[in-house]
Amino acid sequence: xxxxxxxxxxxxxxxxxxxxxxxxxxxxxxxxxxxxxxxxxxxxxxxxxxxxxxxxxxxxxxxxxxxxxxxxxxxxxxxxxxxxxxxxxxxxxxxxxxxxxxxxxxxxxxxxxxxxxxxxxxxxxxxxxxxxxxxxxxxxxxxxxxxxxxxxxxxxxxxxxxxxxxxxxxxxxxxxxxxxxxxxxxxxxxxxxxxxxxxxxxxxxxxxxxxxxxxxxxxxxxxxxxxxxxxxxxxxxxxxxxxxxxxxxxxxxxxxxxxxxxxxxxxxxxxxxxxxxxxxxxxxxxxxxxxxxxxxxxxxxxxxxxxxxxxxxxxxxxxxxxxxxxxxxxx
Amino acid sequence: xxxxxxxxxxxxxxxxxxxxxxxxxxxxxxxxxxxxxxxxxxxxxxxxxxxxxxxxxxxxxxxxxxxxxxxxxxxxxxxxxxxxxxxxxxxxxxxxxxxxxxxxxxxxxxxxxxxxxxxxxxxxxxxxxxxxxxxxxxxxxxxxxxxxxxxxxxxxxxxxxxxxxxxxxxxxxxxxxxxxxxxxxxxxxxxxxxxxxxxxxxxxxxxxxxxxxxxxxxxxxxxxxxxxxxxxxxxxxxxxxxxxxxxxxxxxxxxxxxxxxxxxxxxxxxxxxxxxxxxxxxxxxxxxxxxxxxxxxxxxxxxxxxxxxx
Numbered sequence: 049x050x051x052x053x054x055x056x057x058x059x060x061x062x063x064x065x066x067x068x069x070x071x072x073x074x075x076x077x078x079x080x081x082x083x084x085x086x087x088x089x090x091x092x093x094x095x096x097x098x099x100x101x102x103x104x105x106x107x108x109x110x111x112x113x114x115x116x117x118x119x120x121x122x123x124x125x126x127x128x129x130x131x132x133x134x135x136x137x138x139x140x141x142x143x144x145x146x147x148x149x150x151x152x153x154x155x156x157x158x159x160x161x162x163x164x165x166x167x168x169x170x171x172x173x174x175x176x177x178x179x180x181x182x183x184x185x186x187x188x189x190x191x192x193x194x195x196x197x198x199x200x201x202x203x204x205x206x207x208x209x210x211x212x213x214x215x216x217x218x219x220x221x222x223x224x225x226x227x228x229x230x231x232x233x234x235x236x237x238x239x240x241x242x243x244x245x246x247x248x249x250x251x252x253x254x255x256x257x258x259x260x261x262x263x264x265x266x267x268x269x270x271x272x273x274x275x276x277x278x279x280x281x282x283x284x285x286x287x288x289x290x291x292x293x294x295x296x297x298x299x300x301x302x303x304x305x306x307x308x309x310x311x312x313x314x315x316x317x318x319x320x321x322x323x324x325x326x327x328x329x330x331x332x333x334x335x336x337x338x339x340x341x342x343x344x345x346x347x348x349x350x351x352x353x354x355x356x357x358x359x360x361x362x363x364x365x366x367x368x369x370x371x372x373x374x375x376x377x378x379x
Numbered sequence: 380x381x382x383x384x385x386x387x388x389x390x391x392x393x394x395x396x397x398x399x400x401x402x403x404x405x406x407x408x409x410x411x412x413x414x415x416x417x418x419x420x421x422x423x424x425x426x427x428x429x430x431x432x433x434x435x436x437x438x439x440x441x442x443x444x445x446x447x448x449x450x451x452x453x454x455x456x457x458x459x460x461x462x463x464x465x466x467x468x469x470x471x472x473x474x475x476x477x478x479x480x481x482x483x484x485x486x487x488x489x490x491x492x493x494x495x496x497x498x499x500x501x502x503x504x505x506x507x508x509x510x511x512x513x514x515x516x517x518x519x520x521x522x523x524x525x526x527x528x529x530x531x532x533x534x535x536x537x538x539x540x541x542x543x544x545x546x547x548x549x550x551x552x553x554x555x556x557x558x559x560x561x562x563x564x565x566x567x568x569x570x571x572x573x574x575x576x577x578x579x580x581x582x583x584x585x586x587x588x589x590x591x592x593x594x595x596x597x598x599x600x601x602x603x604x605x606x607x608x609x610x611x612x613x614x615x616x617x618x619x620x621x622x623x624x625x626x627x628x629x630x631x632x633x634x635x636x637x638x639x640x641x642x643x644x645x646x647x648x649x650x651x652x653x654x655x656x657x658x659x660x661x662x663x664x665x666x667x668x669x670x671x672x673x674x675x676x677x678x679x680x681x682x683x684x685x686x687x688x689x
Contacts, residue, residue: 094499124489217652248606252597254606254637256597257637261395261641261642261645262645265642265645265646278501278601
């Protein structure tokens with residue numbers, strides 16, 4: 049019993065102490081800005097998590113290195129209880145900005161943010177801030193780049209069969225594929241577009257087999273989303289002349305002969321806005337969306353692949369159309 | 380519009396099935412060795428991961444694929460020694476120690492990947508080898524005889540494993556310590572040593588199962604890339620009634636249904652993708668519940684050997 053009461057006392061002390069430190073979270077000019085991020089996959093996944101990590105690193109370099117901005121991260125947090133605990137830990141350690149980089153983290157962010165009103169939370173991909181003054185939400189209009197990729201894919205396909213290797217039919221994977229579908233249809237509605245979903249963001253083996261199945265069914269252009277598409281890209285590479293369109297991160301290095309272009313997420317603009325807002329006392333309450341128009345989405349052409357001029361022109365025309373609103377892509 | 384004919388679809392499904400069955404065959408036949416000797420090793424998935432990583436790393440650094448397979452088998456044996464030490468010598472509960480081994484393998488392979496490789500990389504893996512003449516047979520050629528060496532190895536393992544378990548003295552010893560360790564002991568068979576051997580042999584095969592993914596089928600390594608295949612392999616051992624031929628049947632059935640659901644999605648058959656993805660797993664559960672022949676289950680499965688007590 050003695051041990052237990054001692055534990056209770058320690059716990060109480062811990063709560064009081066953390067309560068105090070989290071209270072002192074506001075940035076001053078000499079202390080570095082402290083940012084923590086919780087991610088569902090590795091910082092080197094060539095996809096979703098890497099896009100966020102790269103943006104944070106870029107901002108850190110711009111601000112003047114570790115002395116000005118501290119970055120802590122927890123990767124591979126695919127278990128929600130672990131992610132929730134990590135979010136709470138960072139908040140209680142007095143981090144200024146705590147990011148839950150995954151739509152599955154929403155409820156955890158909502159719970160933790162209530163207890164730390166002076167910490168800025170950000171999560172995505174979503175647009176819901178739960179009406180809380182210290183929560184930002186961010187998302188990517190993945191359908192926009194999907195549309196552009198779709199236009200190019202339709203023009204480049206010779207067999208007129210295109211395959212989509214999707215992970216889970218939700219979030220930006222779904223909106224990307226929806227945009228891609230519209231882009232293909234805008235060029236040639238007769239193209240046969242097949243879609244597979246593996247039910248997992250990380251099952252590389254199944255993704256590989258899905259891609260091989262598309263190829264066996266006659267597809268000569270593939271696309272897909274999530275960190276498991278490295279499997280699809282491998283299958284395209286092995287098949288030789290099968291083309292690939294990427295999303296989330298520039299995937300050209302994975303197969304220089306096969307990757308035509310990638311839609312890249314650039315979170316730096318949004319992150320800078322959040323940091324700026326926090327400096328001015330606005331801790332949250334706003335939702336941001338990456339778009340082609342605001343520079344958050346970029347189409348990265350693979351320099352190793354010689355894209356025919358007319359295809360590139362069509363892509364650029366579609367980008368301009370989406371930017372000025374003459375082309376409307378439904379998510 | 381390109382229409383894919385029915386025959387092409389069936390050939391496609393079966394070709395996929397043969398490819399998909401490969402890691403399951405290595406892992407499940409390995410597990411059958413361990414279980415026949417009386418040890419349930421639930422750590423197969425973890426062993427596959429460290430084996431897969433070891434093979435990937437060796438292929439990446441030396442470029443030698445056979446060295447990569449050897450490395451996978453070697454780290455498999457190390458994992459098998461660990462499992463044997465815990466469950467045979469120290470007599471810990473087999474199920475729990477296996478789960479522990481799985482988590483250890485998952486963590487270790489992820490950590491080493493992060494430290495030693497860091498990012499997604501691909502290696503040139505075993506190429507497809509078309510077997511002369513046989514590979515030219517219509518339909519059957521592409522299904523059976525146009526694969527990489529490790530795929531052929533997995534299927535050749537089936538008769539070899541059967542012969543080893545049923546026809547050799549070693550196989551007899553393994554079966555004896557799994558059925559009645561006390562009797563085997565009284566006849567001078569070293570029960571624990573036989574179990575060590577069986578578990579390590581099985582673990583070596585689980586390591587090769589990992590290698591079949593990382594240097595033959597996918598040619599890359601990613602954290603937790605097996606995604607639970609090792610557990611399906613354990614289920615296939617029960618499914619196959621501890622017989623290599625039964626395991627082959629189970630692995631092919633499971634893989635064929637998996638390949639079929641991918642084809643159904645590609646062809647646009649109107650079923651929700653979530654249901655499609657579940658199909659092979661539902662089938663496994665149903666088969667385990669209804670169609671398992673347990674008469675061959677080793678009597679001493681999951682029971683540590685204590686001289687004089689059993």
